[in-house]
Amino acid sequence: MSGTSGSYNAVTWLLDRNVEEGRGAKLAFTDTVTELTYGELQRQTRRVANMLRRLGVRREERVAMIMLDTVDFPCVFLGAIRAGVVPVPLNTLLTAEQYAYILGDCRARVLFVSEALLPVVKDVVGRMPDLEHVVVAGKDAHGHKKLSDELARESDTFATAATHPDEPAFWLYSSGSTGMPKGVRHLHSNLAATAETYAKQVLGIRGDDVCLSAAKLFFAYGLGNALTFPMSVGASTVLHTERPTPAAMFALMNKYNPTIFYGVPTLFAAMLNDETLKDARAGNRLRICTSAGEALPESVGNAWKARFGVDILDGVGSTELLHIFLSNAPGDIKYGSSGRPVPGYKVRLVNEAGAEVADGEVGELLVDAPSAGEGYWNQRAKSRSTFEGHWTRTGDKYIRDADGRYTFCGRSDDMFKVSGIWVSPFEVESALITHPAVLEAAVVPEADPEGLLKPKAFVVLRAGAKTDDLHEALKEHVKQKIGPWKYPRWIDVVDSLPKTATGKIQRFKLRDGAS
Known part of the structure; x- marks a missing residue:
C-alpha cells in the first residue's frame, strides 16, 4: 500500500x-459496561x-x-x-x-x-x-x-x-x-501492514476470535492487539479500564472466554505465581497467547504451557515499528528465544562498525519494516540516527543461532563486558528466576575495586522464601546455569523493581543507584 x-x-x-461485508450487527468492542x-x-x-x-x-x-x-x-x-x-x-x-x-x-x-x-x-x-x-x-x-x-x-x-x-x-x-x-x-498504511503480516501470518487471527489484551490501546502493542488485529478480520475485543492485575485478568477470562490473550512477561509470571489464584482458570476457549514488551523467560513460557495447555508466542516489537517483527509461531516455538522474522520483515545484526555479524555473535538488531514510522516529530537528529533508509535501528542486542532464531541479549545501553566477553543482563536475570526463591530479577553493571565491570543483581523474593545463605546459593545457581564469569558479584534483595507503564524494567534507575 x-x-x-x-x-x-x-x-x-x-x-x-466489515459493515459492507455484512458484519454490521456483530460485536466489535465491549468494555464490560x-x-x-x-x-x-x-x-x-x-x-x-x-x-x-x-x-x-x-x-x-x-x-x-x-x-x-x-x-x-x-x-x-x-x-x-x-x-x-x-x-x-x-x-x-x-x-x-x-x-x-x-x-x-x-x-x-x-x-x-x-x-x-x-x-x-x-x-x-x-x-x-x-x-x-x-x-x-x-x-x-x-x-x-x-x-x-x-x-x-x-x-x-x-x-x-x-x-x-x-x-x-x-x-x-x-x-x-x-x-x-x-x-x-x-x-495510514501502517495499520494494515501489521495486520497482514503478524496478525494474519503468525497469529492466525480469525473472525470468530475474542481478544483480550493486558496492554492498553495507547501502547503500540495494545493498539494492534485490541483494535487493528480483531478489526482486520471482524473479530471482537474485550476492553478493560483497570490495571491488568492477575485477579482482574482471570476474572475477565472466565467471564468472556477469550480465544486470544495478549500479555507481557511480568504479568504472565505474576498470574502463575499468585498463590491466591493457584486454582484460577483461563476460560475454556483460549487457543493462543502472545507476549512482548520484554523477552519472555523460558521458565515462564514452559510453566504457562504446563498449567494451561496453551502456548505463548513470544516476540519483540517497538513503537517505531508499530508491532511485533520477530516472533515465535504456532508449531515453531523455542522458549527463551524471540523466534524468527515475521513474514514481510527483514532483519540484520550488525557490530559497532556497521558490519553484519555471524551466527553466535552479538549484534544490534536492524529491521526493514513495512510498518515503520516516518520519523520522530521535531527530533531530526534522532530520526536520522534511528530511521536509516529502509532500516530502523531498534537499540536491541541480539544473537542469531544456526537455525535462524534470534535470542534477546539486552538493550544496547544495558549490555556490558566482563573479562572482555559480552554479558546479557537478561540471560543472568533468566537464570536467577529459575531459583525457587526468586520471583523477579534485574541485573546491571557495577565497578569492582579495580574499576572493572561485574554483574550486580537486584532480586524480588517469592513469599516465604528462606534467606539463609541465599546470596551464595544464587551465585552458585547462576554459575551452574550459564557460566562461571556471568554470576552476580553483588545481590540486593528489594521489595520491587522500577518499571515503565509497559512493564519493562528500568535498569537505568538501578544503574544510577548502583554507581
Missing part, C-alpha cells in the same frame, strides 16, 4: 469494509468526524487522547482518522508535566480525556496555547464539553477524507523511559 498513488483511509479498510457493534462504531466515528469539523479542526492537525480503554477510545481514534485528523493517544499514567510537554510538542487542537483522568491535567490545559477545546468522556464534564452531548448533536453521515496511504494517520509517543517521550508519526 505504501508508496502507491490514489487515496486510502485506514478506517475504510478497518471498519467500513457498553457493547458496540461494527455498525454502531461506524456511525459513532462519523459523528466524531463531524464534531471535529464543527470545532474547526482541519486535516493533518492533531487531537490528543488521554482516555481509558472504553468503547469511546476506538470511536474517537477512528473518527479522527476518518476526518483526516491525526489522533495522538497518550499514556494514561503520566504526570501533569509530562502531559504538558507532549501537548505542547504535538500542538493538539483538542484534548479528549476520560473523566477519571481529568484531575491530572486540569491545571495544564489552561497554559497550552494551541489547545482550544477539552472534551470529557464520562458523566460529568466539569465545565468542559461532554463527549456524549457533543456526539448527540452530529449527523452519522460523513464523507471519509481522501487521505493518502503515505499520509500520517496517528502519532504514538515512545515510552520515554530515559527521557521525555518522542512522537512517532505513523501512516
